[in-house]
Amino acid sequence: MSLPALPADAISLRVPVESWQGAVRAAGAALTAAGIAEPSYADEMIRMIDEHGPYVVIAPGLALAHARPGPEVLKDGIAVVTLATPINFGHPYNDPVSVVLALAVDSPDAHVALVAELANLFNDSTAITDLTAATTVDEVQRLFGSAP
Amino acid sequence: MKIVAICGAGIGSSGILKVNAERALSRLGIQADVTAVHLATLDADAAGAQIILTSPEFVDSIGKTNADVIVVQNYFDTAELTRKLQEALE
Numbered sequence: 001m002s003l004p005a006l007p008a009d010a011i012s013l014r015v016p017v018e019s020w021q022g023a024v025r026a027a028g029a030a031l032t033a034a035g036i037a038e039p040s041y042a043d044e045m046i047r048m049i050d051e052h053g054p055y056v057v058i059a060p061g062l063a064l065a066h067a068r069p070g071p072e073v074l075k076d077g078i079a080v081v082t083l084a085t086p087i088n089f090g091h092p093y094n095d096p097v098s099v100v101l102a103l104a105v106d107s108p109d110a111h112v113a114l115v116a117e118l119a120n121l122f123n124d125s126t127a128i129t130d131l132t133a134a135t136t137v138d139e140v141q142r143l144f145g146s147a148p
Numbered sequence: 149m150k151i152v153a154i155c156g157a158g159i160g161s162s163g164i165l166k167v168n169a170e171r172a173l174s175r176l177g178i179q180a181d182v183t184a185v186h187l188a189t190l191d192a193d194a195a196g197a198q199i200i201l202t203s204p205e206f207v208d209s210i211g212k213t214n215a216d217v218i219v220v221q222n223y224f225d226t227a228e229l230t231r232k233l234q235e236a237l238e
Contacts, residue, residue: 052156053205058223066160092204093221103160115163122224
């Protein structure tokens with residue numbers, strides 16, 4: 001499988017935020033704009049970090065915000081948000097964060113193929129730097145193999 | 149051999165660890181069953197696991213285990229993951 005189509009609505013670039021909560025909310029808003037999740041999914045993503053710490057910062061500069069599958073998820077999908085200024089999530093190694101990916105999936109089983117594609121894109125690559133530098137939605141869509 | 153990857157939700161970050169651990173293990177020529185799990189069901193799901201893969205935040209939550217706990221810093225750095233798996237399996 002390839003990554004699900006990344007609609008322009010699911011991408012927000014250079015978003016000004018003042019906290020990690022704001023960064024996660026911006027990613028939740030992009031999911032909602034793209035019809036992937038209800039607005040309350042953002043609360044769930046924030047709750048995961050409140051509960052478990054900033055483990056979602058899985059690589060230098062990148063947070064993979066996500067919550068468990070639930071009624072807030074309308075369909076499988078991802079959203080991409082870049083931040084106007086990098087934000088600390090409190091991670092011991094990978095702060096500050098410039099790119100937030102938000103992931104929403106219907107069922108735990110369905111997500112493995114999707115994250116495998118994310119790994120293909122990000123493993124040992126310049127994708128995080130490229131995303132941080134992106135100034136247009138087109139650039140981001142091309143990077144995700146989702147050019148219009 | 150059984151390996152589990154832990155995160156708070158059992159999707160997303162643990163899924164990436166699972167996928168990349170499978171790739172690293174196949175590179176090392178090692179057969180293993182890698183499962184993505186979340187903390188709430190850890191005790192049941194991690195029973196008999198030889199290795200637990202996770203991020204620094206979850207180390208304290210894992211509790212008593214006979215498994216080797218591997219803390220991964222950069223989930224997309226396959227060299228880091230391969231090296232740490234190799235060390236644990238030696």
